[in-house]
Amino acid sequence: MKRFLLAAATAFLATTVTPVFAADPLPSWNDTGPKKAIVAFVEKVSTQGSADFVPLPERIATFDNDGTLWSEQPVYFQFAFVIERIKILAPKHPEWKTKEPFASILKGNMKGVLASGEKGVVSLLAATHAGMTTDEFEQAVNDWAVSAKHPKTGKLYTEMVFQPMLELLNYLRDNGFKTYIVSGGGIEFMRPWAERIYGIPPEQVVGSSGGLKFEMRGNVPVLVKLPTLVLNDDKEGKPVGIQRHIGRRPIAAFGNSDGDLQMLQWTTAGSGARFALYVHHTDADREWAYDRKSHIGKLDKGLDEATAKGWTVVDMKNDWKKVFPWSP
Incomplete structure (x- = not known):
């Protein structure tokens, strides 16, 4: 009987977690529509007894990296x-x-x-x-x-992360979400620092993947990178990467460009409560302002679809109190 009760308790804890409703879970966000939409979504999917409650294993959130979690100008x-x-x-x-x-x-x-x-x-x-x-x-x-610095700010590239998005990652994890990076960037490029910068471990990083080959160098087994592309994890490749690496359809997806459109479409096409958000770069003073005609991070079709489908769009200039952790 004791073993049965222990097993039952373990199973219950695996599907529930006490929601964390802090006084202000997103302090670097202004109290505008996007922040309210995020909080409302998290509360309804993580509150036991809610009609939109989502069990822990299904609380999957995917984030693009370039332009969504950190800057992407003047080049990726x-x-x-x-x-x-x-x-x-x-x-x-x-x-x-x-x-x-x-x-x-x-x-x-x-x-x-x-x-x-x-x-x-x-x-x-x-x-x-x-x-x-x-x-x-x-x-x-x-x-x-740990050495390369951004040409405009003089900060390390890894310091060009968005403070509001760091808060969002923590807020989601505090409420039982598993957070993943799903980026067109190289998977081997992002994995070495993603956990230190975002709190996202290597196994939760999905990206463009090249070929690998096992070989022995002397008595040492190694994996060698090959000049072949196995997965281009951009645009239509993002849902493919999600299926291959995660195996569950996310219930929330976050991006900033047309390259993320298919990920947001795939996410919101599922049943139950869904959430899609675009970061719109509108702040030329604190970061950069660009969208439909940009060669980097073009946001055109995605912006139209967000409007048509009622997805959340963050106006960086008006919705964020600060942009970078080191901002005033």
Whole structure:
């Protein structure tokens, strides 16, 4: 009987958690529509007896990274990492002085790099990633993360995170949510620092994935990165990544661009209570202002669909009291 009661209690605790309704769970958010919508959603899905109550295993929230959890201007931060790697490796590759898009990077000609298109970007990733073991790549990422600084603010790239979103991640976790990153960025690039910055462990990071190969180097088993793309975790690839890595449809999804649209569509198409939110970059003074015509983080079709379907849209300028943890 004691074993039965213990098993029953364990099963109950696995599906419930005491909701945390702090006086102000999101202090860096203004008391406007988005904050109210977030709190209302969390309370109804986490309150026992609510018609919209969601058991713990199903409380899944997915977040895009670039432009949603941290800034993404003037270039995606992983691309800044790639540029640094090209410069470090350039002495071993004299042919890069005349070969595009490497030559444009070494000359600081970003227009030339962008002109190379997706094929050029893939060649850059292959040149800087392939052949490294996963441990070597992780060390390279960690070295970059603790030293590389943003060209505009002078802060570490990992300090360019949004304080309101850090609060949101904690608020959701306090109320039984499991939070995941689902990003077009490289999965091996994000995993080394995601837990330290966001409190999201490596196994809850979903991203674009390259090929890996097991081999023995001497007596040491290693995983080696290959120049092949297994999953492009952007746009239509995001729901695919969610299914492959998580196996449950989220009940809440957060993004900032058209690249996140399919993730928000997939999330809100499920039954029961659902929540979708777009971060709209409208603050040219504290961050950047861009949307429909931007080459980075374009928000066009997604903005229209958010309006049509009643999704929550954060006006960064008006809905956030502060942007970065180090902001005044």
